[in-house]
Amino acid sequence: MKHNENHIVGYGTYIFVWLTLVALTALTVTVANFDLGGFSIVIALGIASIKALLVMLIFMHLKFDDRVFRIFVFVAFLTLAIFIVLTFSDYSFIR
């Protein structure tokens, strides 16, 4: 656990990630102009998830921290996903 604590992420990595994030933003705005039906929400949320993942892994240091943090974050997101999926077991199948 200790040795990871001393990892310092360089400016270059951050700027690279930031550029990627900006590019993904541009992509999602561009894609939104096309009518893709039900897919548009999937794509929009997919891109947003990639962006969020990048922020968490690099900006929030999850990639370099102890494993226990990644497990925690996974559990938290899983819980939220389960809440949504189970609620939709009602709404998706209602007549």
Next chain:
Amino acid sequence: MLSDASNFIKEVDGVFLFILGISLALLILITILMILFVIKFNRKRNPRPKNIKGNTTLEIIWTVIPTILVVGMFYYGWYGYKKMTAAPKDAFEINVNGKMWAWEFIYPNGKKTDTLVVPIQKPIKLNLKSLDVNHSLYIPAFRIKKDVIPNKDNSLWFIANEAGVYDIACAEYCGLRHSYMYSKLYAIHQNEFDKWYNSKTDTTLTKK
């Protein structure tokens, strides 16, 4: 268990007795074991304890057996419930309005009543609508209940097997006079019902 008033009594009371039987057996077993152990392994009688750390076989047994039992209970409950969901196509449909704090029943021919009158031996479907807050139409003797919720089309159905007078209650808290939101259900023979249904004047059977 108590009557044969509606077509769902057998399922509901059946599940109840099924679970009650298993529960009672296990409750008695657990209680007797506790009392027995407390007496038998009392400190006076048994000053030297034995440190048993566990037993995997036992753990597996008392994981697997409850699992089987509860899955059985689940299936029994689901089976009974499925019958409640699908109203027959030829069901006689009555619209029900729930409002603070009374019920209103509207028949296909436009007749409006504050008590529910239905013919026996015939599927009845109630279409539930709320005019204000949540209510729940509950006929205890028939073992049925459904919430009446604004912006939502709920319905329930039943067959009244025996002629008689039954209570209709509101089971979802709805404010000041929630506990007075009672009405009556009159289950009568078809020919009697037809006569009542086609008469213009008499809207309730309370005088009868």
Next chain:
Amino acid sequence: MTAINVHTGDNGSNGNHLDYLHSPKKYKGIFNWIFSTDHKKIGILYLISMLTFFAVGVVFGFLMRLELISPGKTIMEPQTYNQIFTLHGVIMIFLFIIPGLPAVFGNFFLPIMIGAKDVAFPRLNLLSWWLFVIGGFVALISLFLPGGPADTGWTFYIPYSVRTSTNVIPALIGAFILGFSSILTGLNFITTIHRLRAPGMSWFKMPLFAWSLYATGWVQILATPIVGITLLLVAIERWFGVGIFDPALGGDPIVYQHLFWIYSHPAVYIMILPAMGVISEIIPVYARRTIFGYKFIAYSSMAIALFGSLVWAHHMFTVGMSNTAMWLFSLLTFLVAIPSAIKVFNWVATLYKGSIVLEPAMLFALAFIFNFTIGGFTGLMQGALALNIHIHDTSFIVAHFHYVMFGGTGFGIFGALHHWFPKMFGRMYNKKVAKIAWVFLFIGFQLLYFPLFIAGYLGMPRRYYDYLPEFHIWHFISTVGSWILITGLIIMFTNLIIALRKGEKAVANPWGGVTLEWTIPSPPIHENFEKIPVVEKDPYDYTHYEELEEVKN
């Protein structure tokens, strides 16, 4: 680990350190308490405030039962009744049962049991108590406002909660603040357990109470925010007329119910899990043997926390959900029964070949198992769909959750109180009186709640101010039961309060326990341990009793 001094005459202190009640003071008088970051003092603060709120809740419950002793008006108007049952629910749930075990006994004993000097964030701990008190007062302030307290039931169901003219917003904001108090406690405990276990105390050498608090902590963190935001949204809706849940503005009352129960069902496990942990502590001590199936009990705590978070919609089987949701939630509800059953069987098995002595705490533990088993089985009945339709929203449900919450958690709290009282206050109560109180509580409890099962099955809906004459007998028995129960409460608390001043000095280890809290003086010193212990043995290692007797023979 230091040798365990069973029944030695002294209180375990070597005299060099003052106990926590007399430790060096930073502030004077009451400020020494309400600004203290000592986890033990905060635990006591919680105990006092929680019991105060409990007393208020009991009074409301007593008045409700009195009103229901016979049909028609007995002592109050319907509006008063509706407000009283709402307050009874809000107080008992948010101010008594949820903080009851984690915040009081968890705060006091978790750090000691895992060999730490304090929790991970002592100042946050104090903040969480402050939030608790503030939240409690905000929730109760409506008693004195024109319009009176909310009359919505503790569930605040939409749309009634945006229609009623009573003071709903204070109750909502109060519950929101209390939610954050609960979250901070959970956050603190999880971090404490991850970071501050004594050297050698691996996860599977942790006492089971710590395990249950760990599981509870996760539920507190991952479920409570949902109800926080939901209640906040209702408040915003009432304030600004924003359309979110109100059907008149396009909202959906069902989505409110989903959100409400996503928290409020797991909340039941926030209430019961620590009580299960307490029972797992009490039984080995008075049976004087190691717990049966340690790992299975530990894992089942986690399993309950997990499955308990997936079953909320079984409160909504009559609202008209899709069939898929119906069978899914019914099945999941049944699955949560399995880990609970495993615990009960392991507790009973722990009695086998023990050396049992029926001290008050043990009696409460046995009553817990009995009540919880009844509560659990009647819970199964509600998991069964066909049957749920009939008994949902009847007094059957009222009886069921009182069996779990009061007969279970409530008795668990009383058990914990009797088990740890000498350690917390360094005084011993009168055991005979405690046992008499237990008899009153047990009989009163059964009389109070069992008739409600019968009335419920016969069709007595809940939250009724008035009822049909056919239910009279059951309500009458129930009300008489409430008097017996309250008599028991009065005897019990009088006994404990007298013991605070006049009880004999307690020894360090009056019951012969082996977890870490029994190795330190009663009451504990300021930072619990003079030297952080190194743990080698299992948490419930009673083999020395076996050996002790072998030497004798």
Next chain:
Amino acid sequence: MNQTVDAAVHEHVHRDDVGAKIGMWLFLFTELILFGGMFLVYAVYRFTYRDFFALASKELDVFIGLINTLVLLTSSLTMAMSITALRRGSKNLSLTFIFLTIFFALLFLVNKYFEWSAKFHHGLFPGSNELLTLPRGEIVYFGLYYVMTGLHALHVIIGLIILVFMFFYVKSGKVNQDYYIMLENSGLYWHLVDIIWIFLFPLFYLIH
């Protein structure tokens, strides 16, 4: 987690950086679930009122949303870099980055202010007569829009206040090369605010 760490922790019981970080993450989860509850409400209503949502979202200005997205992403970058700077010992550079982050946060809020006031100018605010004439699906859309972006803006303000404190802490040396966990935790909070916006942006501005 091994024993040596635990022993080390006990020696410095008042300084446990990893513990502080665990606590911060746990707190972030509560924030995540808090917004998650609203995302759940959003999902249900979008499912129910698909077309109305698409229609109502045309009222929002994608350009302002895009600008704000870029502003927040950039503020996350400067936030992350301020920690690197501090840990590499360049205090002044770190202060500059924190200052930039605060600047971007303010920019976001100013932008948000103009966006909201434009809406208010058009009469689209909760409880307004104009809003109540719209179809129910659109009322709900605007209800969610105001509540979700409003609560997000509140978090930006809280983050802003924290960052101002951090600026002075770093300046005074209370937070320094050795003891940077406070700045790191503030950063975690700030990035979470960013992540929430990453999802809010497509859900409110880009749906069609």
